[in-house]
Amino acid sequence: MRLQSISENTIMMTLPNNPDLSTYLIAVKHHLDNQAFILETVIGYRTITVYFNPLQVTHQEILTFITATWEQKQAEQIHSTLHHIPVCYDKAFGIDIEHVMKEHQLSLQKIIALHTTPTYNVSFLGFSPGFPFLTGMNQHLATPRKNNPRLEVPKGSVGIAGGQTGIYPSTSPGGWQIIGRTPINLLPLDADRPTLLVPGDQIRFYPINKTEFEQLQKEERIKNGN
């Protein structure tokens, strides 16, 4: 374990790489978030970064506290929700799905089957609001990013980048290979649930056709009041 002061108001803890780190990190995050002198914490694949006010508490005090927390903390059950996320893999939305089919010599049906079979874990959110970093993709689908990132990837796009899969919660630039789109809104923006997915949640994808996509999109719009 390594602890570093990375700015006046942050300390980052880096752990040896381990595929099961996510649950530990989430448990430690919950414990740290409950401390009055800690403003917020951000987790990564193998790090937890603690934000505080250095004019109220010293780096040494935070270092001591994080070390004690880490040593006491055993893997504990974390609350986890399983989300079923509909995805339309039609090439109107999955603008790179033909590229992925060619790359792996796989049929559309096979790609959909490989993508909808696993249960994915949400390790953390980052990159943009609500963007989930998921683990659990079948490595037969691993595809390098696009050489030239798109200036605009539509909201809800589901993509692959290297060995990862993810969903764009809002329209943004991006270099992922886009294989489909979900009509589900990942950004409810309520203060107690700003994002649909939170670290520790699980998701499974299921395929829908274009008509179902449009129907669900309409329902989502009504639900979100626009």
Add this chain to the structure above:
Amino acid sequence: MAIEIIEEGLHTTIQDQGRLGFQSYGFPVSGPMDDFAARMANILVDNNPDEAVIEMSFIGPTIIFHQNTIIAITGGNMSANLNEQPVVLAQPVQVKKNDILQFRTVKTGGFGYLAIKGGLDLPEILGSHSTIVRADVKGVLGRKLSVGDTIPLSHSYTTGYQLNWGITPDLFTYIEQPAKTIRYIEGAQYDWFEPNSFEQTEWIATTQSNRMGYRLEGNPIKQRKDQQLLTEATTFGSIQVPSNGQPIILMADGQPTGGYPKIGQVAEVDLNKVSQLRPGQPFRFKKITIDKAITLLARRERLIRTIQYFVHEKWGGIKLCQK
């Protein structure tokens, strides 16, 4: 009870102290690029220093006031004029109903701030009035301001006389005489790089710089060995080095996590100097310890509190008509 945008400027947004507590959901903190100038503008009109202000970038907007109020302008000089009369920066100014406040292209620095006494009357998004980015939010807090936008104000204020005091322009010399040196502390992957070349290189910010990040150009920084980083937290001022060796400094709207290694972190007291750098202005980096950076930060906070104390005392003696 509102102001209305009649010319939008290049990139005019609303910013308060930032959206704290939502970084682990992927939301950037946002907030003003030049936090010092924004807080000074608020202090001058006796607002809470963290109240929402209007941030203007490179080309300022034109605004019509639909009520009497008191404003203050700080930051880069955008040749502000009120009904075609020049406005003095860094002092409170009475404006009347139907007055037109016009800004032009910035002459010094890059970002200017307009604070309005009593603040803006807008609903918060996730606890903040800072413009939210990359979240597809509708309304004035979901995008840059555009022609026809009206922003309600919390109160109306009138004094019987024009105010003729302010704070010393010396507080803003960092904008007029740009810093030749930006201080930084070691980043999480400092030892991945050759720091000498980083400190000896004269850097410039390119025109591909915005509220998300400043792209720098100079002698490429070499990584000692080929290593990949797993995505981890980043923050305002993180100096990332992508594989081409040209650093990117993450700014106020920067993403809360990133996968590029970080050679350094701009000292918090120098973030406003970085923000006000103009594309092409040369500067160097100089390393300081984290203890030194915290000492400088504590000194800056004391200075701000002292100024706030005296300005607040001054307001105590002013008769205001409030509606």
